[in-house]
Amino acid sequence: MPATIPPPVAAAAEKIANDPQIAALLKDQSTDAAAKARWNQFLELVRIPSPSRQENLKAAEIHRRLVAEWGFSPSEVMTRADGVIEASDTNIVDGLPVYNACVVIKGSYSGRADAVNYKGQFPKVLVEGHIDVVNPEELPKTGDPSIRIKLQPYAQPVVATPEELAAIPDELSFDARGRVVENDKYATASKVFANAKDAEANGGVRIYVPGYGDMMPSTSNAFVLAAAMKKHNIKPVYDIWICGTAGEEGKGNLAGMKQLYGFDQKAGTGSNPLNFVANFGLEGGGTVNFLGSYRFEMKFKAPLPRGGGATGPSAPEAMAAAIARISDVKTPSELRDGAPRTTYTVGRASCEPPPAGRTVAPSCSLEVDMRSPRKETLDEIRNNIEPMFQAGASAENARYGRKDGSPEGITLELMWYGLRPAFVADNVDNVAVHAGLQSGIQLGVLTSPMVGAGSGSLNDNVPANTGIPTYQFTLASSAAGAGGHAFWEWGTRGAPATEVARMHRVLTAALIVSGFHAADGTVVPPAVGPLGKRTREVAR
Amino acid sequence: MKRLILSLAFLVSVAAAATPAFAQQSGGLRVDFQGPGGHSSGAYGRVSALHAAARAVILIQKALPAGSYQITNLTGGNSVNSIASDGLIEIKLTAANAAAYQALVAAVTKAAADGAAAENAFRGVKPGDLTSGAPATVRSFVKPS
Incomplete structure (x- = not known):
């Protein structure tokens, strides 16, 4: 689908991309020392476990570095250690605090006499990448929680089991302060390659660590960009927030974005309490359509055991009966040519341990x-799968002649329900898409203002469904990688110059929207008005 | 007479306890399933170790006599939005004697393998296939717990 780029956006892209301040920032980031600093920062952050809704350790380290190392004052850190953003009306999501980590690049707009605000909030642009990772499943209760980063030569096969992964002898080392030790293993892991073939032929290694592909290299570089903007005094007109967001994975339910956009899942509305005018995600390339998803957690409860050791319906077997039924489901796209790609899985199951004795x-x-990009096919798969929960319970009850719903049978309880509303962009002419496309055209990455038809299930579901324009980039550079969301997630380092080029594009796009004080004293005006959209008024 | 019968029954039970081949035997098994896992959407089409485990439980129900087993745990996976790379069935078995117990173990082992095979067949993968370099199939492993 083509977008029509307004001439002022094209002019802004040219002006910003070639600004001497931007050039100085990029030159600074192009040195070997800067590339090494980015790489080390990534390695040091990715090893901090950050399960969804338990991102407090990683958020705390980002908060610490923002002030102690990256040049920001405490007042520029917009998130608190307890998970609160003071101006948000949604600081608890699904009953839990939200561990986002956000910093502001202060703009000039709020100092204007005629500045417009929404209930005290001046306009902002959000640049974000998530900090949660699916592995480990939970923070360890005791001991050093840090993840071991294993190194494996390409000549060896990809590990087949967690035990094989644990048995790999080579791993990176870190000192007591969490700094990577620059030993021979580090030197091997730090080699740069063009692609997997290059790495295989020239001594590359697979670097196994959860989050390598999804998506800590990009998120870590967002904070590199933030620090560089601060160092080089890049001055936007509207504020730019750069955030590491919580709750994108697992049962996170997009908690981080719900806090930022005041999104109420039950109502399906967002209050946009911080008054964001545009959103830029850092997890993909140009995605503007967002998969919808339904997620259920169902509990199968066994009846109290009868006396004398008599057997009765079993919770594990009732659940197995449900999962076995679900396992045979064919999705609309597997059943019909042309149906939107639709997927499902039973991602996790567990049982309460039997009481002692x-x-x-x-x-x-x-x-x-x-998941599906269209509500119709999403509802179709839901209508197919949802009855199988009860069917599993009923089958187990029937084996013992027990009635459904009776105290002597298996009963079902809905424990959690997750919704990511689908979003299909019927019109791509908005400020985020314009800035995203034109920054790519300006820098020679794109040749035309075309938006792909693909869909992703990303943090952007929330702003998109709140009316906020959004576009996706990446700041990562990997030569190769695989195993995302699995125990064998790995990557190999790619060219640092690619990271710098991607920083150039993201910076250009964000400043097109926010507006920019150029080195020549002129001001590139914001590409959008100062009031962000919302689908509900803020409760404040 | 009644006392004599009770005494004889006692002697028989003591003798049976000292002779494992004729003693009731019970024990536990741990049935592990290992697959490639992956992103629930991005890697859709890969086999699920948890789905395989559930298939195996249904096969266990069909293969083992009622009362000879109790499944105490069924678990697997690391997040709702990931295809499970691991699955686990924990099961307790009770048999009249050691030979019968071994028959139960064999039946569970077969059910586990058949559950994994059914999941592999449903997703069209066979031993030796790779997905992004990793083994594409789900495999089962049975050992005493």
């Missing part, structure tokens, strides 16, 4: 994920 699991729970 007993062997009956009191309950078991499963979590299922369903």
Whole structure:
């Protein structure tokens, strides 16, 4: 789908991309020392475990570095250690605090006599990447929580089991302050390659660590960009917030974005309490359509055991009956040519341990994920799968002649329900898409203002469904990688120059929207008005 | 007479306890499933170790006599939005004697392998296939717990 780039956006892109202040920032980031600093920062952050809704350790380290190392004052850090953003009306999501880590590049707009605000909030542009990772599943209760980063030569096969991964002898080392030790293993891991073939032929290694592909290199570089903007005194007109966001993975339910956009899942509305005017995500390339998803956590509860050791319906077997039914489902796209790609999986299951002295699991729970870019096909897969929860319970009850719903049978309880509303961009002429495309055209990455038809399930679901224009980039550079969301997630370092080029594009796009004080004293005006969209008024 | 019968029954039970081949035997098994896992959407089409484990439970129900087993745990996966790379069934078995117990173990082992095979067949993968360099199939492993 083509977009029509307004001439002022094209002019702004040319002006910003060639500004001497921007050039100085990029030159600074192009040195070997800067490339090494980015690489080390990534390695040091990615090893901090950050399960969804337990991102406090990683957020705390980012908060610490923002002030102690990256040049910001405490007042420029917009998120608190307890998870609160003071101006948000949504600081608790699904009953839990939200561990975002955000910093502001202060703009000039609020100092204007005629500045417009929304309930005290001046306009902002958000640049964000998530900091949560699916592995490990939870923070360890005791001991050093840090993840071991394993190194494996390409000549060896990809590991087949977690045990094989743990047995790899070579790993990176870190000192007591969490700094990577620059030993021979570090030197091997730090080699730069063009692609997997190059790495395989020239001594590359697979670097195994959760988050390598999804998506810490990009998020870490967002904070590099923030620090560089601060150092080089890049001055936008509207504020730019750069955030590491929580809750994108697992049961996170997009908690970080819901806090930032005041999104109420039940109502399906966002209050946009901070008054963002545009959103830029850092997890992909140019995505503007966002997959919808339904997620359920269902608990299968066993009846109390009868006396005398008599057997009865089993929670594990009821859950197994449900999962086995779901496992045979064919999605609309598997059944019909032309149907939107639709997917599902039972991602996780667990059982409550039997009480001491007993062997009956009191309950078991499963979590299922369903996705499709269109509501119709998403509802179709939901309508197929959802009855299978009860079908599993009923089948187990029937084996013992128990009635559904009776105290002597398996009962079902909905524990959690997740919704990512689907979003299909019927019109791509908005400020985020214009800035995203034109920054690419200006820098020679794109040749035309075309938007792809693909869909992703990303943080952007929330702003898109709140009416905020959004576009996707990446700041990562990997030569190769695989195993995302699995125990064998790995990557190999790519060219640092690619990171710098991507920083150039993201910086250009963000400043097109926010406006920019150029080195020649002129001001590139913001590409959008000062009031962000919302689908609900803020409760404040 | 009644006392004599009770005494004989006692002697028989003691003798049975000292002779494992004729003693009731119970124990636990741990049935692990290992697959490639991956992103629930991006890697859709890969096999699920958890789906395989659930398929195996249904096969266990069909293969083992009622009362001979109890499944105490079924678990797997690391997040709702990931295809499960691991699955686990924990099961307790009870048999009249050691031979019968071994028959139960064999039945569970077969059910586990068949559950994994059914999941592999549903997703069209076979032993030796790779996905992004990793083994594409789900495999089962049975050992005493």
